[in-house]
Amino acid sequence: MTVGIVLVSHSAKLAEGLAELAAQMAPDVRIVPAGGLPDGGGIGTDYDEVVAATQRADSGDGVVLLYDLGSAQMTAELAVESLADPSAAVVVDAPLVEGAVAAAVAAQGGANAKAVGEAAASAGVAPDLAAAEPSAAGEEGVVEKEFTLTNDVGLHARPAAVVVRSLAEFEAEVSIRLGEQEADAHSVLALMSLGARQGDRIVVRARGLQAAEAVAKVAELVESNFGE
Known part of the structure; x- marks a missing residue:
């Protein structure tokens, strides 16, 4: 089992495309997109979809949720609070694209939820060359x-x-x-x-x-x- 990742975005296409990209680097990690409004309703975030995505991403080792804009953060946090065990998931403040890549690689390597979240958050810092x-x-x-x-x-x-x-x-x-x-x-x-x-x-x-x-x-x- 590995830590799961949920990508919360206002755009379904953005979330789906990023999930596809991250999966190329972490084939064994559950990376679930949760973008857009239900039934192709356009730009926005949907609480029920984020809850369902978080449940699908959880294989037993925890879930890290990343988001794109402010209201997506609120939706993600509300979804986590509604879980039977809110401690099983964490919302991380990180750049969505870079954070998703870093989190996926960390999860693929067997890191726990805390370490996966830290990897995502650190992606906001310019690489040390x-x-x-x-x-x-x-x-x-x-x-x-x-x-x-x-x-x-x-x-x-x-x-x-x-x-x-x-x-x-x-x-x-x-x-x-x-x-x-x-x-x-x-x-x-x-x-x-x-x-x-x-x-x-x-x-x-x-x-x-x-x-x-x-x-x-x-x-x-x-x-x-x-x-x-």
Whole structure:
């Protein structure tokens, strides 16, 4: 089971499209759109639809609700309050698109509801792209390797999500460097912000008990074109 996600929007098309996008990065997560008024009634949010969506999204590990505009927040909060167990769901203040992506990847990685909500909320902060520092030769506990991206679109959304999900199982701090910029390999948004494209050479750097295994996993992903 994983934490479920509900996308509350004034637009049915927006909610449905975003749910489709997020599902590409988190195939095992229940991501349920709740947008628009009933029966194609246009722009707005519907309390009953949000309640039903929250119930459908709940597989037993909790539900995180994201929303687009102010009244959608009110509808989401009222829906949660009406649940038999309101503590099973939480409404998170986060940018809808970026938050949905971050929450979906976190849920796919097995994070609990609190961590999924925090991942969504943190998506509102600009990704930390640090200036890459030269590696100290033979630095203890550090594994570093360079790769060339051969997949068609580089580290776009889905490959970035694949990297983040795959590294969640390893006890290691991992970063990916492109040129003079370095990003946390545990953040989809940070990896996407690198703008790494086909043919670019990236450097993967890991530190920790499973640093070598983490780098080997990235090597496997690159060689398989991230499953594309």
